[in-house]
Amino acid sequence: MTTSHPRLVRKAPRRRRRGTPSQHRAGPAPQSSTRQERSAARREAILAAALDEFSARGFEAARLDDVAKRAGVAKGTIYLYFRDKESLFQELVRAMLTPLIGTIEALGAAEVPMNMLSDQIVELFVREVYETRRKDVIRLMISEGRRFPKLAEFYYREVLSRIIAAVRGLLRRAAARGEVPEALAEFPQIIAAPGLIAIIWSGLFEKFEPLDVRKMMKTHFELLFAPRRAP
């Protein structure tokens, strides 16, 4: 069972910085019929464009003008859908990450030996996060989160704490089965760490030294979940 794939997928071509105007619009808007559908589509388009721009330049440096151009709407239109730039940012995070929770909680409820589950965890992360725009959202959350304490709180409350609880439950049950030490259950962050590091790495150093996420995560999990000598 997989989550719905992220919707914000249109990868607009990399933008010229302050170049010639060229074609502003993303072409004639898709002919969805109902007003509601068109409205939802616009919202999506704006979110997708915002993700592109925020990712490329950071929250402060991103210009709503560019977001509008990329989304194929007028600047004012953004304000019909979002209160302001900050709202747009929080909606972006919310829209992209919320759908993930269910999937992770489902996985966390599994009753399977850790060393059998680990591949599924890796695949889930790679397919649903690392290879999607969600990677960029998480990177944004990491980069900009500090300046948006309310967003951080929302994210912690709605997303992170639930994921942590799920993983912790998983680890506790594994510990009860003797597969991992009790102590690991105290730090579910350890499970996620290499994945997150890969996200950061890919943004900063990929071009100097590529990093194979899948392999790194598997290596990590093999070490963590390897059958071990009785202490």
Place this chain on the structure above:
Amino acid sequence: MTTSHPRLVRKAPRRRRRGTPSQHRAGPAPQSSTRQERSAARREAILAAALDEFSARGFEAARLDDVAKRAGVAKGTIYLYFRDKESLFQELVRAMLTPLIGTIEALGAAEVPMNMLSDQIVELFVREVYETRRKDVIRLMISEGRRFPKLAEFYYREVLSRIIAAVRGLLRRAAARGEVPEALAEFPQIIAAPGLIAIIWSGLFEKFEPLDVRKMMKTHFELLFAPRRAP
């Protein structure tokens, strides 16, 4: 001796220049005597203030006006020491992280079983990074690095690649002694991951849920470096 000719030129009505410099700001007691010392102290003060402001608001949102105020200098003074805002940022990263390399490389050269070395690694990280301003610099590097490709390159070349090489060497020797699987040496990032995650966590979620870095890192290392059954 100033020329004594009468002033021929009407002061253009709108143009004011001629700031009243006011007495050179008290600040935190200028007691260093030589010009060189005072100059170095100012540079330091500016760097420290910049770290504060960049950390609190992010690079773009930080205002040099605030940096100046915090450093106890005038706005223009910053430009006597740094070419521009970006330069200031780069110098900050450079100045704070460069001194660390030697220490890490020394540690990486140790010929000690990993499970005996791990405590030293933890202590080094906690004392030299996590409990210092370096934590903030690394957080900045993570947050803002993407928008400063030159800085990312410098950081990779001068700092990261050397740390990675050191750790990799360490791991390879440990693998040769059968303490860890060969595969781990491929991903020195795994060693650092929990420490970095802790840095990010502390900035975003500490107040919702504190995180004991030391314990997390030790837990992680115990799992990684635990004596294991022969495969």
Place this chain on the structure above:
Amino acid sequence: MTTSHPRLVRKAPRRRRRGTPSQHRAGPAPQSSTRQERSAARREAILAAALDEFSARGFEAARLDDVAKRAGVAKGTIYLYFRDKESLFQELVRAMLTPLIGTIEALGAAEVPMNMLSDQIVELFVREVYETRRKDVIRLMISEGRRFPKLAEFYYREVLSRIIAAVRGLLRRAAARGEVPEALAEFPQIIAAPGLIAIIWSGLFEKFEPLDVRKMMKTHFELLFAPRRAP
């Protein structure tokens, strides 16, 4: 419909944005109806204001703030019409002088004895230049041209060289008719010199000693084009 989620983000204490646009400034009665007309009118207003300010203070010393005020627009509006201050200056010169060329070339094609044409030349200069804002533009060109090599080149290529060619043709034909010596055709600048000197004079010394351009030019032309003894 604005998103109704609660505001997640604390308004960072120092950051204000959100200007209060105030009602769109009255200015000199916005009575043009179409958007295009209003846009053109604004462009004109900005150019006119710029000419005033540049003339009064020089390019460097003129403040766009004042230009905006004088034009009855906000500072930012200038940037909707011109890339930057320098562009504004160039457009000013271009817009004011380009229309002149045709007229001058037409006059230069005339087949009339010089001493009959000279009055027309004087009148053209006085009515189309000396008594209009073009006088100020030419003064600006003379004053500031050196610092705008691109503009000087444009001006030479598009304006001056064509005027010179026209005048030279005129003089050559006059020389062929024995009205002026061949040598004069080599220096069409001589024809224009008193007019230009008058422009400079009027800016600097008019109030100490007025200068009658018309009479000066006529005097000059009478001397140049007087019937002369066969050599």
Place this chain on the structure above:
Amino acid sequence: MTTSHPRLVRKAPRRRRRGTPSQHRAGPAPQSSTRQERSAARREAILAAALDEFSARGFEAARLDDVAKRAGVAKGTIYLYFRDKESLFQELVRAMLTPLIGTIEALGAAEVPMNMLSDQIVELFVREVYETRRKDVIRLMISEGRRFPKLAEFYYREVLSRIIAAVRGLLRRAAARGEVPEALAEFPQIIAAPGLIAIIWSGLFEKFEPLDVRKMMKTHFELLFAPRRAP
């Protein structure tokens, strides 16, 4: 009898705009012995440097920092010799143009037929103005004079009106001898016009189309002073 040549002659090498610091000083100050001599030499050096910078960038854009560097003194030193930037400018004009007056008045007193004098006028202008830094001073006066009404007044009163009077006297006497029409004596500016145009031209268009001042002036004078038919 010739005027003393202008003193401000050291033509410092064209400056890099905002480049590497390189050698700031113009070498060890010349070993003039008395304090007074050294002081005068510094004043001269500053004036010469100011002329360079003002000429190259215009009054507003010229930086006293650059003037100081070029003169081989510290920025503060300028203020020991001149009240402020404007004073420096006026002193420059005064120092360079004042010495010229006597020479011109002497020439104006000559009792020689105009067509015999004209060559001397040309040579005086070319040697004492056009081929010296005085050309730049006059160009500056033309360019910036408007913004310094007091300077313009000084210039008119001390320099221009005396030159005009001299030339007018000359022309009147020539008219009395029947060499030129009375009317010309009304407009001594006509005599100077081509020379001034050449100064402007050389700054703006020389590289597109060179101009032979000497020849232009001679051509002009030949036309003005040619023996003419009795009317």
Place this chain on the structure above:
DNA sequence: GATGAATGAGACTTCATTCAT
């Protein structure tokens, strides 16, 4: 007298936000 580090007013320019069309 000379220096040059320091000052701070002020300029240009950007861009989130508004609102008449």
Place this chain on the structure above:
DNA sequence: GATGAATGAAGTCTCATTCAT
């Protein structure tokens, strides 16, 4: 609903001027 022209607050950076050394 949608648009995009207009606004103006705010930020970075410059540079004339001062003054402790």
